[in-house]
């Protein structure tokens with residue numbers, strides 16, 4: 001198979017490296033890719049949103065499948081466009097990608113099909129939304145922009161002033177553009193969070209091993225929300241019993257609901273869950289692999305990823321037996337100083353070999369570029385330093401030993417990945 005992966009982050013590097021292990025894969029391309037990915041796949045400077053550009057590239061390279069990894073091109077119909085031209089894809093079409101791209105759609109879906117989630121109301125008018133917050137009579141309340149907002153469209157308002165400010169900036173100042181034309185106002189839930197990715201071909205669903213993300217910038221879950229500062233797999237809270245409940249009450253009903261709505265979901269469906277005192281509830285769906293969840297889940301996949309991806313595209317997932325490594329995996333993100341605010345770019349990264357790797361760990365590149373044989377920083381999240389271990393403790397020790405070998409000016413990372421849940 002010849003496969004083209006669309007995207008340019010640590011998630012895409014993890015996908016590329018896993019596909020590279022497959023004896024079925026004869027050529028691997030990535031667009032636009034990054035410095036580290038260019039050591040594992042041939043990269044082309046085509047923007048992830050450029051449908052015509054991607055089609056031209058896929059045709060020129062005669063690829064057998066395009067793996068669309070990021071949310072934006074999925075929501076914008078990249079899969080629809082390529083499939084119309086006869087190119088098989090891994091990823092949902094635009095109608096199915098609405099499960100992530102519109103929170104109003106996903107909340108209404110859950111309500112219609114009885115899938116457990118936080119209570120909510122939808123508003124297109126900020127005054128009505130604020131009146132509802134007040135009428136609830138208790139804070140915090142959670143305010144979510146309807147559309148895609150680079151992971152920043154969720155505000156947990158602690159009081160009426162904060163609710164008012166959030167509604168104003170989302171709905172009137174339109175800081176996320178049309179994504180804020182409507183908002184979901186929902187009940188604040190508590191409990192540990194779990195991420196579960198699942199392969200689905202629209203009929204069959206096979207969950208992957210669980211993981212835990214660390215979204216806040218600083219140790220002790222302090223500071224601003226980020227795209228994710230580190231992950232572990234498995235998630236210690238996700239017991240077999242909880243997994244069974246999630247499969248029966250959430251995962252399978254979601255696949256059925258999407259089918260019943262005439263939007264069968266094909267690709268990777270991401271369940272962001274909260275284990276509340278009333279049982280597991282859906283916080284959000286994503287229509288794609290998570291970043292940096294992928295970096296700890298795919299290293300544990302023993303079955304050939306190319307085979308799975310092909311089976312999903314052909315709607316034959318039921319025929320594939322998927323096996324997982326029992327070992328734990330940990331990923332520590334090294335970010336640019338200042339992230340998630342503004343940060344410098346173009347700083348030399350020390351401690352990587354010519355392949356962009358370091359001893360004892362796998363280094364997934366997120367924001368890097370390769371210039372004159374040197375790896376330079378080129379984004380907020382720069383590297384995901386990842387290791388497997390017989391225990392979570394061992395995986396974390398190895399990952400942190402890897403982090404110690406790597407340096408760039410201002411490098412920022414959390415020292416408590418995988419440790420927060422111990423209080």
Ligand code: AMP
Nearest residue numbers: 118142151154186187188189272283284
């Ligand atoms: P999201 O972008 O939907 O993943 O939301 C970002 C984060 O906000 C989640 O990871 C949760 O920590 C938090 N969050 C979202 N919805 C709720 C809720 N209903 N109750 C409590 N926390 C929430």
Ligand code: GLY
Nearest residue numbers: 213228290291292
């Ligand atoms: N790590 C969360 C996400 O990929 O949306």
